[in-house]
Amino acid sequence: MWQVIKAMPPGVLVFMGYALLVLSVLGLFMSRVIDEAVQSPISFIGVVWMALLAYLIFTMTLVLQRKQAAYGLSLGLTSLLLPLAGILFFAPAGWILSLAAIGLFLLVVWSLRRPRSRAWFSEV
DSSP, X not given: OHHHHHHSOHHHHHHHHHHHHHHHHHHHTHHHHHHHHHHOSSOHHHHHHHHHHHHHHHHHHHHHTTBTHHHHHHHHHXXXXXXXXXXXXXXXXXXXXXXXXXXXXXXXXXXHTSHHHHHHOOBO
16 A cells, blocks of 8 residues: 555645545544434434545545546545635635635645646546
């Protein structure tokens, strides 16, 4: 596995860093989902959280396997930064965080669209 990670182009490493950041944020706020699960077995936030978690892990797995489908899924995961930027814009003093989210979006998309990064997703 270390050979796969060492062979990754920098753009794919940027995406994997972003994916690990999203995974850690999901893990930090999992207690809220668990608290709601105690009250009712199925809640909207629980369904959304589990769907996002499954999508994230599936995308990261495909990126490590160098599958072509991972490219579209990784861009889709990155696009989740845009609604976050819109939500943060209306938070108190959130326009700075909103600009940071947009900057992170542009960085990850730019790094994924580089030729070396595109060539990484070559397995069928």
